Amino acid sequence: MKKLILVVDDDHVFNQILVDQLRDMGLEAIGAVSWAEAARVLQEREPDLVFLDLRLPDADTPKLVAQLAPQFPVIVLTGYGSIRNAVSLIQAGAVEYLTKPVGLDELELTVRRELENAELRQRNAFYRRQLASRRPGPLLGAAPPMQALFELIEAVAPTDATVLIQGESGTGKEMVAQAIHEASPRAGRELVTVDCGTLQETLFESEIFGHERGAFTGADRQKKGMVEEAGGSTLFLDEIGETTPANQAKLLRLLETGTFRRLGGTKSLHADARFIVASNRDLAELSRSGSFRSDLYFRLESFVIKVPPLRERREDIPLLAEHFLQRFARGIERELGADALRLLTAYDWPGNVRELRNVIERAVILAGRERRVRSEHLGTLAAKESAACVLAFEREPTLGEIEKDYLRRTLQRYSGNRAKAAGVLGVSERNIYRLIKQYHLGE
DSSP states (O other): OOOEEEEEOSOHHHHHHHHHHHHHTTOEEEEESSHHHHHHHHHHOOOSEEEEESSOTTSOHHHHHHHHTTTSOEEEEESSOOHHHHHHHHHHTOSEEEESSOOHHHHHHHHHHHHHHHHHHHHHHHHHHHTTOOOOSOOOOOSHHHHHHHHHHHHHTTSOOOEEEEOOTTSOHHHHHHHHHHTSTTTTSOOEEEEGGGSOHHHHHHHHHEEOTTSSTTOOSOEEOHHHHTTTSEEEEETGGGSOHHHHHHHHHHHHHSEEOOBTOOSOEEOOOEEEEEESSOHHHHHHHTSSOHHHHHHHTTSEEEOOOGGGOGGGHHHHHHHHHHHTOTTSOOEEOHHHHHHHHHSOOTTHHHHHHHHHHHHHHHHTTOSEEOGGGGTHHHHHHHHHHHTOOSSOOOHHHHHHHHHHHHHHHTTTOHHHHHHHHTSOHHHHHHHHHHTTTTO
């Protein structure tokens, strides 16, 4: 699409000359000879750059600059050039100040530069917002369920089809979305991620679709939503199952028509984004129970990717554990002990890959300068193995007997090291001393 330039200057001849020059540069240009006329244009169109005459008959240009600058780059034109005017207008928010008449070379150089700068500012602002998005773990795996998943990604990535990713928390749904995006024709732009589960209902529409100035109390300027930020890229809506029915209806309209309106706006805008959504809940069941719109679910179910939980691909656990071990190695050549690997592969991982990542990171910290990560460094996993032996009683034990035997076994496992036992059991070392004294385990 051509970049749109709005020229606001009450000199009819100069205005038309400037508009013609901009069009000769391959740009779309619209001229307005008053602010009232320009305001009508702005109700219908959104320029990429605005030229403002310093002395308009029906407006105060410095005030207009302050009003428009948060939305569009503004270049001020004047026949009354002075350093004082230039400084005040730049302080108000103008990106450039040109004195009439403007040479064609200077005009083209300035326009190209400011359009490029505007795009860079938009991208930088977007990247800063996206830095908060942290990936739960790598999309790695040799197990059959993962190979089937990779085949689905390869098949759907080149298309613009909407994809529904389902899987338990921590399985790597965002990584699947990232893989689809990176294998798609839109890979040149950053994936835009929205966590629907953390958005307040009242903010949802503003964040997704944006809002116009004055749309609600405190909306002092126009704001583009994530749909617009994802123009030319992919919008990933995570935890879509947490959205309300009212917001689901808005998302359905977006997916069905490819258009949307900003909050408080009257214009329908085109959404140039590919959509990927995800949920850790069973949307089919939610739609049957009435807590998720069935029409939206039917729109999403055309291409579903299910991410397997880690317990269904245990053969991938050593591969993932080794990956995380090297990531958190802290400058030491690390290796997993056989006892640690046995515990890792036996555990069911309710938190999936995210939980495995956290366990390995903690184990590396606890291992300190030791090269080998052993079972005792796995904390709660080692404690669970110890707990499995606690119930070997000839009769039903009391709670006190279970606590005493569990503590005794844990102390034996760590050769009487009370600090390590306290870490595994999740209590203070002071509590360990108290329990030892209570159960006479130090005698």
